Amino acid sequence: MKIVVCIKQVPGVSSVKIDPETKRLIRDGIISVINPFDYYALEEALRLRELHGGTVTALSMGPQKAELALREAIALGTDSAVLLCDRRFAGSDTWATSYVLALAVEKLGDVDLVLCGRQAIDGDTAQVGPGIAAHMKDWPHAAGVSAINGFADGILSVKRMTDNGYDECLLKIPAILSVNKEINQPRVPRLKGWLRSEHVPIEIWDADQIGADTNLLGLNGSPTRVVRTAPPVSRDKKTRLFEGSEAESAAQLLHELRMISAI
């Protein structure tokens, strides 16, 4: 089975800042990590390879520094990695990004399965997986996949989380899956893997190498317009009030949390 895993390098902090002018994330000075959901896609790909043989390729669109995310994917066990890096990709929304990734999948050739994390934690759209499927025309796609139940005769059986619970779908490969966190427990790379990753060359492809129509890239190829950004509304939680001054209340809270070993 030839598997491609799409990964994204995202800011490694929960409190990101947004440029008020461009409405885009300020990424300078922030540690970058692999999008947490993508670890689950990588893990599932590695498990499928262990079961059915084949290869796993990590694929990412991003700046040069996204190479570190791909090195981590190799450290985890992928056979190869491709970075899609070109200034003309900058500013791409999920639709233009999906287009680039789909072209790269086509260029890789004979791909049986594309795995994506459910969503990226920076944009939170969950649109790239379905977007790749849309660009790949007749490739079936399942989102919210929480288990791969089986694979035989070119048919994948997957358990999918829906708004009403779960269902099971059958997909004929080549197919695309967006996976959620229920699907597995991702491994942590080992030093041997990191040392190996230093010797695996990462291919870097630009727009020309994947045969992209430059009108469909970057801001020009992106139908999305961010007109306003706002912090999310906080969710309702159960509350418990402590008596006393602020300091006393804080001390009580700290004590309670420690007594239950929550911190």
Place this chain on the structure above:
Amino acid sequence: MDLNQKRCRLEVSPPRQASEKLTERLDRFAAKYNKAADAGYCVCITDNAMGNPTFQGHELIQELRLSVCSGQVMIHLNTFHTLSDLRWILDSCAELGIKEILVVSGDGSPRLPRLKPSEIACSSASVTSVELIAYIRRIYGNEFIIGAAFNQYEPEEHEIFKLDRKIEAGAEFMITQPMLKPDALVEKAMNTSGIPFIIEAWMSPNVKLLSDCIGCDIECREAFDPVECFESLRKAYPDNEFYLALLDFKTQFDEL
């Protein structure tokens, strides 16, 4: 228990995963490890401190071909591992002849899997250092000398209760949280527990960082001199071993 004769344990942080210049970082780690070991100290290697994924001590020792002298290496082990990784760490330590394991609950992060009670056949709601100590004792018998952490900044009743549970589970020595001055709770615990206490000294001039690490404010009105503080703790606790956290190998090592 044969604890290190030089009576100092030096914490050496392993390189972080997903960091640039891996080879340089590995070389720096090896240099610190060898410097401490050659001088006869016990090298203590942390386990994903503050929830940041780092390399495991045993794999660094294996890959960098570092020597393990008896009683001169202590590995930290926390509860944020899969069972297979936990066994990998412990089996490797046993093979390498690493005897001392400091078991702590540890700092998690979304990237690090927490050991599940069902995986180690315990009935508690979660796995803490107590359950992990009991598991290691059950599976590995007396293969390791197991230590645990004593947090004098926690509420006394809670910490004494946990101390008893850790000892009952199989802990043979305790390491305090970093101390800046003698502490009554540590002394009470030392006198009643009957097991060795290793005093942790904070070797960074940044006391604010210590407050951040332990989660409560540590008062320090004057400019903090870590070496001076260490000396005063040595005088206060002449019979105890010491664990030195965040030691600056360039400027402080020769002053020990």
